[in-house]
Amino acid sequence: MIDRIKLLFLIGGIVVCALVPPVAGAAGDDFYVTLFARIMIFAIAAVSLDLILGFGGMISFGHAAYLGLGAYAVGIFSFYGINDGFLQFFVAIVGSALVALVIGAICLRTRGIYFIMITLALTQMLYFLGISLEEYGGDDGLNTDRSEFIAGFDLYEEVNLYYLILGFLILCVFIMHRVINSRFGMVVRGCHANEDRMQAIGFPTFRYKLAAFVISGTMCGIAGALLANLTEFVTPEFMHWFRSGEIMIMVLVGGMGSLFGPAFGAAAYLLFEEWVPDLMEAVATGTGENWHFIFGPLLVILVLFAKQGLWGLIPDRSRRDG
Amino acid sequence: MTWLLLVEQTLNGAQFGVFLFLVSAGLTLVLGIMNVVNLAHGSLFMLGAYYAATFFGLTGSFLLALVIMVPLALISGIVIEVVALRTMYDRDHMDQVLATFGLILFFNESVRLVWGPESQPMPVPDFLDGSVEILPEAPYPVFRIVVILVGLAVGAGLYFLITRTKIGMLIRAGASNRAMVGALGVNIRLLYTLVFGLGAILAGLAGMMAGPIQSVEPGMGEDMLILAFVVIVIGGIGSIRGAVIASVLIGIVEVVGRSILPFAMANFMGEDAAQTAGPAVASMLIYVLMAAVLFFKPAGLFPAQAG
Numbered sequence: 001m002i003d004r005i006k007l008l009f010l011i012g013g014i015v016v017c018a019l020v021p022p023v024a025g026a027a028g029d030d031f032y033v034t035l036f037a038r039i040m041i042f043a044i045a046a047v048s049l050d051l052i053l054g055f056g057g058m059i060s061f062g063h064a065a066y067l068g069l070g071a072y073a074v075g076i077f078s079f080y081g082i083n084d085g086f087l088q089f090f091v092a093i094v095g096s097a098l099v100a101l102v103i104g105a106i107c108l109r110t111r112g113i114y115f116i117m118i119t120l121a122l123t124q125m126l127y128f129l130g131i132s133l134e135e136y137g138g139d140d141g142l143n144t145d146r147s148e149f150i151a152g153f154d155l156y157e158e159v160n161l162y163y164l165i166l167g168f169l170i171l172c173v174f175i176m177h178r179v180i181n182s183r184f185g186m187v188v189r190g191c192h193a194n195e196d197r198m199q200a201i202g203f204p205t206f207r208y209k210l211a212a213f214v215i216s217g218t219m220c221g222i223a224g225a226l227l228a229n230l231t232e233f234v235t236p237e238f239m240h241w242f243r244s245g246e247i248m249i250m251v252l253v254g255g256m257g258s259l260f261g262p263a264f265g266a267a268a269y270l271l272f273e274e275w276v277p278d279l280m281e282a283v284a285t286g287t288g289e290n291w292h293f294i295f296g297p298l299l300v301i302l303v304l305f306a307k308q309g310l311w312g313l314i315p316d317r318s319r320r321d322g
Numbered sequence: 323m324t325w326l327l328l329v330e331q332t333l334n335g336a337q338f339g340v341f342l343f344l345v346s347a348g349l350t351l352v353l354g355i356m357n358v359v360n361l362a363h364g365s366l367f368m369l370g371a372y373y374a375a376t377f378f379g380l381t382g383s384f385l386l387a388l389v390i391m392v393p394l395a396l397i398s399g400i401v402i403e404v405v406a407l408r409t410m411y412d413r414d415h416m417d418q419v420l421a422t423f424g425l426i427l428f429f430n431e432s433v434r435l436v437w438g439p440e441s442q443p444m445p446v447p448d449f450l451d452g453s454v455e456i457l458p459e460a461p462y463p464v465f466r467i468v469v470i471l472v473g474l475a476v477g478a479g480l481y482f483l484i485t486r487t488k489i490g491m492l493i494r495a496g497a498s499n500r501a502m503v504g505a506l507g508v509n510i511r512l513l514y515t516l517v518f519g520l521g522a523i524l525a526g527l528a529g530m531m532a533g534p535i536q537s538v539e540p541g542m543g544e545d546m547l548i549l550a551f552v553v554i555v556i557g558g559i560g561s562i563r564g565a566v567i568a569s570v571l572i573g574i575v576e577v578v579g580r581s582i583l584p585f586a587m588a589n590f591m592g593e594d595a596a597q598t599a600g601p602a603v604a605s606m607l608i609y610v611l612m613a614a615v616l617f618f619k620p621a622g623l624f625p626a627q628a629g
Contacts, residue, residue, distance in 0.1 A: 059415055059419065106616060110616065112415060113353060113415060114559070114621075116359060116415060116419060117359075117551040117554065117555050118555060118612070118616065120548060120551060121548060121551055121552050121555070121612060122613070124548050124609075125606050125609035129605055131605070132602040133602060134598065134601075241544075241548065245420075245423045248416075248419070252420055256416070290431050290434065290435055292428070292431040293431040295424070295427060296425060296426070296429075299420060299421065299423065299424030299427070300406060300421045300424040302420075303413075303417045303420045303424070304409060304417075304421070
């Protein structure tokens with residue numbers, strides 16, 4: 001079970017997220033509502049990636065694929081004038097699950113370096129597919145409407161969309177908590193620790209790993225559908241491999257193999273992306289857009305010296321948590 | 323007329339395959355021998371192109387630019403290896419991926435700071451500018467033919483280096499059991515650095531030759547890197563022979579597929595449908611090929627005998 005101090009951080013995080021719209025509304029600044037909505041969407045993506053990355057030990061460099069698939073599910077329906085949210089999210093979920101099943105079945109035949117390269121290459125394939133689909137905007141992307149769920153719950157009200165995203169985040173974290181602490185979750189973690197031994201004691205590890213891969217991809221598909229709603233725009237860039245790398249960085253910064261860490265990692269990364277360029281701009285005009293110049297070496301240092309991530313910095317009384 | 327186009331596009335594909343080979347040869351050696359995932363290899367391709375474009379612009383001589391580019395690429399590779407990668411050999415792949423991802427961000431931004439965000443001009447050198455008739459009434463640029471010849475020469479040279487020389491023997495030995503080679507008194511670290519430097523020169527050479535054909539701009543190495551990964555997966559990690567064959571295969575399938583497929587598909591489906599579906603299918607072709615190879619041979623077409 002989860003440590004009490006960490007539980008406090010978790011509840012604190014949710015409370016902060018829940019308080020952003022009223023506080024921003026009082027200050028008359030909607031910017032932070034959009035920023036935190038974005039953070040929560042990427043928190044879902046990062047938490048879902050951590051299931052296979054941190055717990056399953058499968059280094060997937062293609063998680064952005066599902067972000068893009070979920071987004072395109074909303075975008076393409078909207079293109080044809082169908083804005084029913086239930087239908088869009090259903091297709092986003094089923095679609096990303098099916099694609100994850102196919103990609104996972106191919107990639108999980110391999111291990112190690114091969115796995116990294118193949119997930120990367122197959123995601124890039126979907127990216128190029130998105131670019132070549134002129135019908136749906138190709139390179140330029142596609143303007144989309146926001147989903148319509150039930151009458152009276154208008155997502156064009158920024159606050160409604162915000163709390164929908166928060167609701168999905170809490171739901172996803174809860175599901176992930178249940179998955180990781182279930183028997184299934186233990187088997188997946190066992191595959192990470194020693195796959196040969198798991199096979200030797202009789203577990204069909206391929207099926208377990210594939211199931212974890214599909215769960216992870218599906219959850220990220222939901223994040224993609226939410227992202228399309230937030231930006232009202234879908235582009236192949238959602239699937240670019242830099243995006244996959246960013247989601248991996250969020251997991252690393254938050255703490256690999258910790259359930260809630262990646263959500264904080266998403267917040268840290270996106271706030272860094274938001275504030276550091278401004279800071280650089282304040283120090284020397286015109287340098288803000290070169291923030292990668294600082295972030296690149298910083299990432300190397302993080303990898304070398306801070307593997308535990310932010311979540312690992314929080315004092316912990318029990319040795320492991322789920 | 324169509325088969326003329328086919329010949330021309332096949333040659334273009336072979337020439338693109340040469341770039342892929344030069345980039346993936348270094349990468350596959352590094353992966354096979356050092357077991358390090360190096361995403362920053364594409365940055366070496368980019369740096370080679372920038373060095374060459376700069377010194378070609380300054381001196382006006384393509385060959386002089388080549389002579390200056392080679393040691394610069396070597397130094398860049400060695401600096402990357404010594405400063406960043408050396409600490410990664412004992413780390414897991416996740417760390418290597420993220421750290422070298424950080425290096426990509428750094429190099430792209432450095433290039434943008436030094437040379438600016440716009441692409442650098444790099445014309446085809448005068449003495450290679452022009453075309454020959456490879457077939458009656460089918461002119462083909464000399465520069466692209468030279469690229470193919472250089473690729474053949476480098477491939478042969480690498481084959482000789484790895485199978486016939488002492489260094490090649492050590493490289494092969496290091497790939498199969500590096501602890502044992504170290505125990506026999508070989509400076510394995512120096513060997514790693516040399517292999518990495520060699521890979522940097524090859525990638526830089528590819529970047530230099532790609533300069534007049536593509537544009538020299540920040541991030542130009544990334545697409546190359548991912549295609550090089552596809553090549554390595556198909557050819558087998560650590561296998562030069564696999565890299566040669568897979569590079570040419572991927573180069574030709576990619577280039578020919580993109581130009582021919584929309585026409586070919588129009589034969590058995592509507593013109594409009596082919597114009598829509600053709601490019602989409604063509605862009606997926608090499609990845610489907612990769613998935614098919616993996617399905618039958620999970621370790622690639624030519625798995626290196628060692629580790």
